[in-house]
Amino acid sequence: MSRATTPVYSGAQIRDAETPLVEAGAGPDMMRRAAHGLASYVLALLRSDGKIYGARVLGLIGPGNNGGDGLYALTALRARGVDAQAVLVADRAHPQALEAFRAAGGRVLSSVPADTQVLIDAVLGTGARGAFTLPDVPGLAEAVGTSTVVACDIPSGVDADTGRCPGEALTAEHTVTFGGAKLGLLLGEGGLRSGKIHTVDIGLQEHLPEPAAWELISPEPTRRKPRLGDHKYSRGSLQVVAGSPQFPGAAQLTVGSAITSGVGMVRLQADATVSAAVLQGWPEAVMSHGRGAKAFDGATAAAIGPGLGKDRSRLVEGETMLRATVESKVPCVLDASGLELLRGDLLTSGDLGGQLILTPHLGEARRLAEALEDESLEELLADQPDTLAATRALAEALGATVLLKGPSTVVAGPSGGAPLVVRSATPGLATAGTGDVLTGIIGALLATADAAQEQDWVRIAAEGARMHAAAAQRLDPQGFGHFGASALIGALRE
Numbered sequence: 179m180s181r182a183t184t185p186v187y188s189g190a191q192i193r194d195a196e197t198p199l200v201e202a203g204a205g206p207d208m209m210r211r212a213a214h215g216l217a218s219y220v221l222a223l224l225r226s227d228g229k230i231y232g233a234r235v236l237g238l239i240g241p242g243n244n245g246g247d248g249l250y251a252l253t254a255l256r257a258r259g260v261d262a263q264a265v266l267v268a269d270r271a272h273p274q275a276l277e278a279f280r281a282a283g284g285r286v287l288s289s290v291p292a293d294t295q296v297l298i299d300a301v302l303g304t305g306a307r308g309a310f311t312l313p314d315v316p317g318l319a320e321a322v323g324t325s326t327v328v329a330c331d332i333p334s335g336v337d338a339d340t341g342r343c344p345g346e347a348l349t350a351e352h353t354v355t356f357g358g359a360k361l362g363l364l365l366g367e368g369g370l371r372s373g374k375i376h377t378v379d380i381g382l383q384e385h386l387p388e389p390a391a392w393e394l395i396s397p398e399p400t401r402r403k404p405r406l407g408d409h410k411y412s413r414g415s416l417q418v419v420a421g422s423p424q425f426p427g428a429a430q431l432t433v434g435s436a437i438t439s440g441v442g443m444v445r446l447q448a449d450a451t452v453s454a455a456v457l458q459g460w461p462e463a464v465m466s467h468g469r470g471a472k473a474f475d476g477a478t479a480a481a482i483g484p485g486l487g488k489d490r491s492r493l494v495e496g497e498t499m500l501r502a503t504v505e506s507k508v509p510c511v512l513d514a515s516g517l518e519l520l521r522g523d524l525l526t527s528g529d530l531g532g533q534l535i536l537t538p539h540l541g542e543a544r545r546l547a548e549a550l551e552d553e554s555l556e557e558l559l560a561d562q563p564d565t566l567a568a569t570r571a572l573a574e575a576l577g578a579t580v581l582l583k584g585p586s587t588v589v590a591g592p593s594g595g596a597p598l599v600v601r602s603a604t605p606g607l608a609t610a611g612t613g614d615v616l617t618g619i620i621g622a623l624l625a626t627a628d629a630a631q632e633q634d635w636v637r638i639a640a641e642g643a644r645m646h647a648a649a650a651q652r653l654d655p656q657g658f659g660h661f662g663a664s665a666l667i668g669a670l671r672e
């Protein structure tokens with residue numbers, strides 16, 4: 179896709195890519211490469227932590243090839259002087275790998291030693307099926323709390339395709355994954371359990387299909403910088419319909435983040451009290467006195483929804499503006515109470531256009547699925563959601579771009595291209611009002627965007643989510659979470 183993105187595959191895609199190589203006899207070679215990559219990563223961790231010689235590493239070994247990778251990695255670590263031992267959690271283990279491990283002096287223990295520094299989780303990989311139960315090994319629970327857990331390919335118990343954990347699962351601080359990143363490492367529960375992800379090349383490249391998704395990892399240049407001859411009308415103009423007497427702050431946050439993200443003009447459509455409150459913080463905001471579609475004249479994008487609450491007249495205004503943008507195909511971001519406007523023909527047309535970006539959180543997405551009376555979508559969004567499939571399905575059902583917010587944000591367009599994923603280790607964002615900031619950022623990106631292809635709406639929305647997470651990271655690198663949504667706006671300047 180672009181250099182800012184990296185491919186993400188389903189477990190099945192990786193397995194299918196491996197098949198011809200395994201059939202051609204390359205299985206052992208791939209396993210050696212995987213094990214070498216895992217061992218090198220663990221060595222680097224040990225080195226940064228102190229010394230390698232005599233360091234205590236324990237591999238938790240399962241019955242299949244994942245356990246095989248683990249045993250070969252332990253063997254390689256022993257060759258470097260690491261005190262690497264194994265606990266077998268099943269009644270069998272990869273025979274050749276076990277033989278190699280034993281030949282290198284490795285011992286099979288029946289408990290996890292208390293002084294374990296690194297615990298390698300090599301119980302289950304992409305061959306995992308159904309619910310997983312944590313092995314009953316003495317000392318394991320304690321070691322999970324005190325050692326650094328490194329997952330071999332994927333944390334055991336995590337589904338490689340969805341990130342769902344149908345039973346128990348291990349949580350890793352690092353995952354060394356083979357052949358390509360798996361969806362399950364980024365999405366849902368899996369995204370919370372995989373820690374830092376490192377991908378090892380095992381020679382699959384030419385056998386891999388188009389990825390199931392792309393992860394956006396660094397800035398996407400979606401906007402143009404101001405040019406020497408620019409004036410305020412040529413740099414894009416964003417029309418905001420936000421705020422109500424009950425939620426004036428939402429308008430402040432949306433307007434403020436749009437202004438800070440860089441746009442020629444931000445115009446707000448709101449009542450007098452909200453306008454006055456917004457002007458106090460953002461005197462550069464322009465109050466829009468027109469109402470309805472007329473107010474929209476000249477705007478290059480719109481942001482509708484934050485803080486409209488249940489205020490009837492504000493919602494009517496939002497709906498008029500929404501219809502005007504859909505009709506004229508002007509890019510628009512629709513968030514929060516604005517999503518409630520998707521009723522009747524707006525809900526069922528199936529053709530709102532990729533330029534309309536919906537930004538629901540999980541609860542809002544569930545309400546949309548309910549309104550659509552789409553049971554399979556409701557199922558995808560239930561307890562342990564399949565956020566990738568759900569975002570795609572919602573985008574297709576509405577014929578719009580959908581950005582599903584969460585620890586991993588997924589963005590999909592209406593015509594089925596590979597979604598983009600933004601994974602942010604920034605739980606400090608879980609505070610009221612940060613969604614309004616995201617709406618302002620995306621609004622500004624839409625207003626100043628150069629591109630107009632459908633896939634670009636996905637890219638622009640994802641870039642908004644990346645900027646949002648990067649601002650949180652910059653503001654709060656230690657992850658204390660001692661900040662609110664207004665402070666986030668200040669951290670938007672890159």
Ligand SMILES: NC(=O)C1=CN([C@@H]2O[C@H](COP(=O)(O)OP(=O)(O)OC[C@H]3O[C@@H](n4cnc5c(N)ncnc54)[C@H](O)[C@@H]3O)[C@@H](O)[C@H]2O)[C@@H](O)CC1
Pocket residue numbers: 196200205206208209212240241242243244245247301302303304305306307308309310311330331332356380
């Ligand atoms: N195919 C290949 O040649 C390669 C595979 N590699 C490794 O192989 C892994 C996949 O290996 P496998 O296909 O052998 O599968 P796994 O090693 O992931 O697990 C399969 C074994 O676990 C058992 N099992 C499955 N679900 C379970 C559950 N919920 N609870 C308890 N036991 C369960 C199965 O009965 C089977 O014996 C990858 O994750 C990767 O680590 C790498 O070595 C690269 C090359």
Ligand SMILES: Nc1ncnc2c1ncn2[C@@H]1O[C@H](COP(=O)(O)OP(=O)(O)O)[C@@H](O)[C@H]1O
Pocket residue numbers: 514539583584585586587602603604605606607608609610611612613614615616646
């Ligand atoms: N645990 C988390 N980790 C990272 N980001 C999160 C987490 N929880 C929420 N977020 C982000 O915070 C924002 C919250 O938005 P939203 O739920 O709409 O809040 P509000 O409506 O109060 O503004 C979203 O961008 C979401 O992705």
Ligand SMILES: [K+]
Pocket residue numbers: 244299300301302303329330331332333334
């Ligand atoms: K594993």
